[in-house]
Amino acid sequence: MSANMEDRDGFIWFDGELLPWREVKAHVLTHALHYGSAVFEGERIYDGRVFRLAAHSARLRNSARLLDYELPWSRSEIDEATRAVVKANGLTAGYVRPIAWRGSEVLGVSAIGTTVHLAIAPWAQEGRLSVQAKPGGINVTMAKYRRPGPDSAPGGAKAAGLYVICGIEKDRALGAGFDDALMLDWEGRLAESTGANIFLAMGGRLVTPKVENFLDGITRRAVMGLADRRGWAVEERAVMPEELDEATEVFLCGTAAELVPVGAIDDRRYQVGPMTRALMEDFQTLVRRPDSEGFGESAHFATMD
Numbered sequence: 001m002s003a004n005m006e007d008r009d010g011f012i013w014f015d016g017e018l019l020p021w022r023e024v025k026a027h028v029l030t031h032a033l034h035y036g037s038a039v040f041e042g043e044r045i046y047d048g049r050v051f052r053l054a055a056h057s058a059r060l061r062n063s064a065r066l067l068d069y070e071l072p073w074s075r076s077e078i079d080e081a082t083r084a085v086v087k088a089n090g091l092t093a094g095y096v097r098p099i100a101w102r103g104s105e106v107l108g109v110s111a112i113g114t115t116v117h118l119a120i121a122p123w124a125q126e127g128r129l130s131v132q133a134k135p136g137g138i139n140v141t142m143a144k145y146r147r148p149g150p151d152s153a154p155g156g157a158k159a160a161g162l163y164v165i166c167g168i169e170k171d172r173a174l175g176a177g178f179d180d181a182l183m184l185d186w187e188g189r190l191a192e193s194t195g196a197n198i199f200l201a202m203g204g205r206l207v208t209p210k211v212e213n214f215l216d217g218i219t220r221r222a223v224m225g226l227a228d229r230r231g232w233a234v235e236e237r238a239v240m241p242e243e244l245d246e247a248t249e250v251f252l253c254g255t256a257a258e259l260v261p262v263g264a265i266d267d268r269r270y271q272v273g274p275m276t277r278a279l280m281e282d283f284q285t286l287v288r289r290p291d292s293e294g295f296g297e298s299a300h301f302a303t304m305d
């Protein structure tokens, strides 16, 4: 199979139909391509099931709403479409990319008059995506751009336009020999990496930035649930970058990354410690449970339905 995403075998669910992979196209004058109005999800298939499918579909609908449009498919219709396209592609392990966007009927800053589209594309993929784990942990650098404040952008949306600065920072990090970049929020607090959330281990407890206008990760919620089951306290609060000096372990987590230990953030060094290792193991068990498609510990997303 070609590495080119356009040139693959298989099927993509597109506006209600399962179409051959190479036939699914959007026109060059599509609103989303010009003005960043697409919203999307990243999901993982483990043992033939999409982990927290319900939460992902609900968050997708909510992301569109945060950009002032409504998807004409219910959460359960999106779940069903996802299951159908995963099955049509015969996948038991892989990644799923649902993406919704505003079409090409009119072109201008306003999207009024465009139709809403949805495509769901799954492909085979094992192991981590986005950041490759390293035995001693990945190397992270601090980003220059910050996540925007609530008066600048709807940061809770997983919207294409909001990834522009993530892409710039990721490329800058890779170009400088790092694996990823860590972004602060508009007030200088720790927020997230370019494609994952962050946890710090400090004095036997876990600390993670309280979500304020950045992506509320489904993996982040799963990790909080796993920590809770182990009886470990998790503090969700404002975390200042200076606190990175006190952390003994740091890890990133996200659908593509799973749990990835951080070995260094610029000149700070961390061990791949026992809390990170235990949670990595717990996570691999959790994603393979037969009930893994439901909201689980991400019940919070059910309200976005």
Ligand SMILES: Cc1ncc(COP(=O)(O)O)c(C=O)c1O
Pocket: 042, 166, 192, 193, 194, 195, 196, 197, 215, 216, 217, 218, 219, 220, 253, 254, 255, 256
């Ligand atoms: C910017 C950003 N933050 C956090 C996450 C983690 O979110 P989730 O665990 O829902 O994949 C992602 C990945 O989707 C992301 O792109």
